[in-house]
Amino acid sequence: MNTQVDKKSITLARLFQEGKITLKEISDITGANEQEIQGMFLNKGLIKTRSILVAGGAGFIGSNFIHHILEKYPNYEIVNYDKLTYAGNLDNLKNVEKDPRYTFIQGDIADLETVEKISKEHNVVAIVNFAAETHVGRSVMYRVDEFVRTNVLGTHSLLEATKRNEGQVKIFIQISTDETYGTLSLEDTHKFTEDTGFAPNVPYAAAKGGGDLMCRAYHRSYDVPVIVTHCSNNYGPYQHPEKLIPNAMFRALRNQPITLHGGGHHVRDWIYVSDHCEAIDLILHKGKPGEVYNIGSDNEKSTLEIANIILAILGKPESLVTLVPDRPGNDLRYSIDTTKIKSELAWEPRQSFEEGMQKTIQWYRHNIDWVERIREKDKDFSKYI
Numbered sequence: 001m002n003t004q005v006d007k008k009s010i011t012l013a014r015l016f017q018e019g020k021i022t023l024k025e026i027s028d029i030t031g032a033n034e035q036e037i038q039g040m041f042l043n044k045g046l047i048k049t050r051s052i053l054v055a056g057g058a059g060f061i062g063s064n065f066i067h068h069i070l071e072k073y074p075n076y077e078i079v080n081y082d083k084l085t086y087a088g089n090l091d092n093l094k095n096v097e098k099d100p101r102y103t104f105i106q107g108d109i110a111d112l113e114t115v116e117k118i119s120k121e122h123n124v125v126a127i128v129n130f131a132a133e134t135h136v137g138r139s140v141m142y143r144v145d146e147f148v149r150t151n152v153l154g155t156h157s158l159l160e161a162t163k164r165n166e167g168q169v170k171i172f173i174q175i176s177t178d179e180t181y182g183t184l185s186l187e188d189t190h191k192f193t194e195d196t197g198f199a200p201n202v203p204y205a206a207a208k209g210g211g212d213l214m215c216r217a218y219h220r221s222y223d224v225p226v227i228v229t230h231c232s233n234n235y236g237p238y239q240h241p242e243k244l245i246p247n248a249m250f251r252a253l254r255n256q257p258i259t260l261h262g263g264g265h266h267v268r269d270w271i272y273v274s275d276h277c278e279a280i281d282l283i284l285h286k287g288k289p290g291e292v293y294n295i296g297s298d299n300e301k302s303t304l305e306i307a308n309i310i311l312a313i314l315g316k317p318e319s320l321v322t323l324v325p326d327r328p329g330n331d332l333r334y335s336i337d338t339t340k341i342k343s344e345l346a347w348e349p350r351q352s353f354e355e356g357m358q359k360t361i362q363w364y365r366h367n368i369d370w371v372e373r374i375r376e377k378d379k380d381f382s383k384y385i
């Protein structure tokens with residue numbers, strides 16, 4: 001390799017390390033294949049390994065994010081720290097469990113001493129926190145204390161560990177939800193922006209908001225480099241069947257009724273999970289500490305529309321929809337403004353809803369045993385739907 005090529009390699013490796021260029025793009029520029037480039041970067045010490053603590057990585061979005069990072073960044077190591085509640089599922093990560101860059105540790109984010117120790121031992125430079133109690137129905141009808149413990153106190157202990165490890169963690173991403181902003185009417189023309197105040201109506205959203213506010217305070221008071229993201233409803237592979245889309249698919253496939261609350265009029269914005277993972281990836285590399293970013297897909301649909309789309313794809317009758325009384329505190333509509341992430345970080349969702357739903361339905365059809373195993377393990381889950 002001549003000097004010219006070496007200089008070019010160094011520049012490309014630096015851009016790659018900073019997340020500004022992908023292996024595929026380097027391959028297009030140089031003509032070498034992606035594996036060769038990766039091997040050369042690592043062998044020549046042009047890129048350093050980076051260790052990311054993914055909290056709650058055994059859940060739906062966390063496991064999709066781990067797949068995304070390990071596929072895209074050969075030099076990243078993932079420490080998946082997860083309590084394995086009813087929602088945590090190591091089946092989601094079967095195909096990476098032997099990857100030397102992946103480590104699983106079972107534990108609670110509210111356990112500050114352990115979180116601090118793991119961060120130090122694994123030389124963690126970034127934290128992405130997906131760990132949460134996430135099911136709105138459970139938060140309304142079951143135990144609010146679990147939501148407060150994980151979503152508020154757990155977030156606090158991750159922040160405190162970051163603060164104690166004094167500058168070792170360069171970036172902390174808190175994955176939050178549009179539900180903290182409260183509700184809109186069907187006629188409202190404005191959307192939630194990053195400046196919209198918190199107005200949660202269910203314990204889940206209130207507990208997420210508590211964790212988010214703690215992030216803000218830790219940034220302002222202690223300069224902890226934390227970013228909060230508020231995303232709309234995700235769908236895609238590995239989502240627990242307590243949630244609307246996988247539950248409706250599973251029931252429709254078995255010709256069982258799909259129950260919808262309050263007339264099925266509740267409107268949510270739906271984003272394919274890989275688009276959310278790409279947004280987090282971008283924020284991880286280019287986001288500004290102390291900032292808040294909304295993430296969404298401009299794809300608002302009522303729960304009735306969602307159920308009917310699933311029934312149409314599966315060739316099942318609309319008569320399977322059964323309307324039941326509304327759940328307490330159920331927000332009528334969320335609508336999220338994503339101007340900031342689009343203009344500041346040049347992010348765009350890539351997946352159309354039609355294609356995303358087709359892919360999702362295919363995935364659940366091929367992985368019906370994955371759903372069955374969850375139902376077997378957690379017989380109570382349908383109580384809160």
Ligand SMILES: NC(=O)c1ccc[n+]([C@@H]2O[C@H](COP(=O)([O-])OP(=O)(O)OC[C@H]3O[C@@H](n4cnc5c(N)ncnc54)[C@H](O)[C@@H]3O)[C@@H](O)[C@H]2O)c1
Binds near residue numbers: 059089154
């Ligand atoms: N699913 C969505 O549509 C959506 C939308 C916006 C934001 N979010 C947020 O994204 C994050 C991930 O959501 P999800 O749908 O993947 O959730 P999920 O319920 O599928 O997974 C949550 C994971 O957190 C783990 N966990 C729970 N309590 C823990 C604790 N105390 N310590 C360590 N691990 C713990 C669980 O075992 C599970 O693996 C959550 O913070 C949620 O608020 C979700």
